[in-house]
Structure formats: structure tokens, C-alpha cells
Amino acid sequence: MLQVKDLFVAYGQSEALHGISFEGRANETVAIMGRNGMGKTTLFKSLMGILPLKSGSISVAGQDISTDASYVRVAKGIAYVPQGRMVFPTLTVEENIQTGLENAVHKRIPDEIYALFPVLWDMRRRKGGNLSGGQQQQLAIARALVTDPKVLLLDEPTEGIQPSIIKDIAKALNEIRKMRKITIIVSEQVLSFAMDVADRLFVIEGGQLVHATARADTDQQRIKAYLSV
Ligand SMILES: Nc1ncnc2c1ncn2[C@@H]1O[C@H](COP(=O)(O)OP(=O)(O)O)[C@@H](O)[C@H]1O
Numbered sequence: 001m002l003q004v005k006d007l008f009v010a011y012g013q014s015e016a017l018h019g020i021s022f023e024g025r026a027n028e029t030v031a032i033m034g035r036n037g038m039g040k041t042t043l044f045k046s047l048m049g050i051l052p053l054k055s056g057s058i059s060v061a062g063q064d065i066s067t068d069a070s071y072v073r074v075a076k077g078i079a080y081v082p083q084g085r086m087v088f089p090t091l092t093v094e095e096n097i098q099t100g101l102e103n104a105v106h107k108r109i110p111d112e113i114y115a116l117f118p119v120l121w122d123m124r125r126r127k128g129g130n131l132s133g134g135q136q137q138q139l140a141i142a143r144a145l146v147t148d149p150k151v152l153l154l155d156e157p158t159e160g161i162q163p164s165i166i167k168d169i170a171k172a173l174n175e176i177r178k179m180r181k182i183t184i185i186v187s188e189q190v191l192s193f194a195m196d197v198a199d200r201l202f203v204i205e206g207g208q209l210v211h212a213t214a215r216a217d218t219d220q221q222r223i224k225a226y227l228s229v
């Protein structure tokens with residue numbers, strides 16, 4: 001569903017990704033694990049077209065998106081929940097979700113979204129800025145989901161979120177995959193969360209994937225060693 005081949009990405013003269021290749025299958029969740037500064041956000045921004053590729057290619061469901069503008073990539077089936085969530089603080093919950101429906105014929109938010117995140121229904125008239133971190137994360141996921149993606153990217157969704165809510169987010173991601181059979185790519189530093197959601201795990205270090213494992217074969221000590229400084 002998502003094919004990433006030999007991505008090189010640079011900030012000016014400074015190369016940040018040095019040949020990243022992986023794929024995400026339909027009905028699969030993949031975790032990209034790595035410490036701060038290793039290239040997770042750079043990878044996701046380049047997948048979304050926020051950063052240009054120096055070389056390499058990206059395709060979604062067989063369609064090349066490597067040089068498309070971000071909105072075209074969204075139309076072709078890739079959606080993004082950015083690090084720090086980036087909800088619009090002065091818009092209501094409902095309006096925040098509707099920004100994901102900008103190009104849709106109906107602005108009506110599907111019931112499925114509120115079934116997945118009941119708290120968003122309860123708070124639909126509240127301003128995004130008044131939600132807790134965990135609620136904002138759910139809102140950001142809802143906003144991405146209404147674009148009906150084939151591939152959903154989440155950049156460190158557990159960052160700054162309390163443990164009980166982290167469990168809820170893992171449950172929601174597993175529910176989404178079960179309902180929609182989509183590909184979910186999640187970057188993380190929290191191994192327990194990744195083990196709850198991911199079928200396969202990669203480790204990114206210095207802009208390269210240095211380790212890959214299926215969940216069942218995961219050597220957790222080894223991954224923890226990569227994650228600790
Ligand atoms: N806007 C930028 N300009 C220059 N270098 C950047 C910029 N953003 C990130 N970098 C560098 O790219 C590397 C990867 O950063 P990033 O993708 O943010 O890592 P992560 O998301 O894993 O914490 C780091 O060395 C970081 O300093």
C-alpha cells in the first residue's frame with residue numbers, strides 16, 4: 001500500500017535521511033522507533049510533501065506521489081497526524097474535524113468518527129485549545145481519518161500524553177485498522193505502545209533504518225538499547 005524507496009532528504013547542505021526504504025502493507029501497522037533527532041519527523045514530512053526529496057520515490061496503492069503537492073497526496077490516499085497534533089485552538093472540535101473534509105462533497109462528520117472517539121462528540125462545541133493533550137490527539141486522528149486515507153501516518157502520537165490515555169489511543173488505532181484495513185505508520189519512542197499496535201517495527205538512527213523486526217520476534221532489550229542515550 002505504501003512503498004518508500006531509497007529516500008534522500010536534506011535541509012540545505014545537511015543531509016538528514018540517507019536512503020530510507022520500507023513498505024507498509026494493507027491492514028498492517030508499522031512502527032518507526034527512534035530517539036530525538038534521528039529523522040522520524042523529517043521522514044514523515046517528506047512522505048507528505050512538506051519537505052522535497054533529493055532522490056528516491058514514494059507510492060501509495062501503486063500511484064507515484066514523489067513530486068506531488070501535499071493536497072494531491074492527501075487526495076491519493078495518505079493522511080498525516082503531525083507531531084504536537086497542531087489542532088486549531090480557536091476552532092471548535094467539530095470545525096477542526098471539518099477542516100479534513102475541505103474537499104469532500106458532504107461536510108457531515110461520519111458517525112463512525114464519533115463512535116471511535118466518543119469524547120469528541122461530548123466536546124464537539126468546545127474550542128480545540130481547551131482540550132487535554134490526549135483529547136487533542138484523538139481530534140487530530142479524527143481530522144486525518146475523515147479524508148478516508150489508505151495510509152495513515154502518526155508522528156509520535158503518545159508524546160506528552162498520560163499512560164491511561166496512551167492505552168486508549170492504542171485501542172483506537174487497532175480499531176481503525178480493523179475497520180478500514182488501512183496501512184498505519186507510527187513513529188514512536190514508547191516501546192510498549194509500539195508493541196500494542198505494530199505488526200513490524202523498524203529502528204531509525206542517524207537518518208537510516210538500522211534494524212527491522214516482526215512484533216513476535218522482537219528483541220525488546222535491543223530496541224530499548226537503541227532508544228536510550
Ligand atoms: N528545519 C531544520 N533545519 C535543519 N535541520 C533540521 C531541521 N529539522 C530537523 N533537522 C535535523 O534533522 C535531523 C532529524 O530531525 P527530526 O526529523 O526532527 O528527528 P526526530 O523527529 O526523529 O526527532 C536532526 O539532526 C535535526 O537536527
Ligand SMILES: [Mg+2]
Pocket residue numbers: 040041042083155156
Ligand atoms: Mg520528531
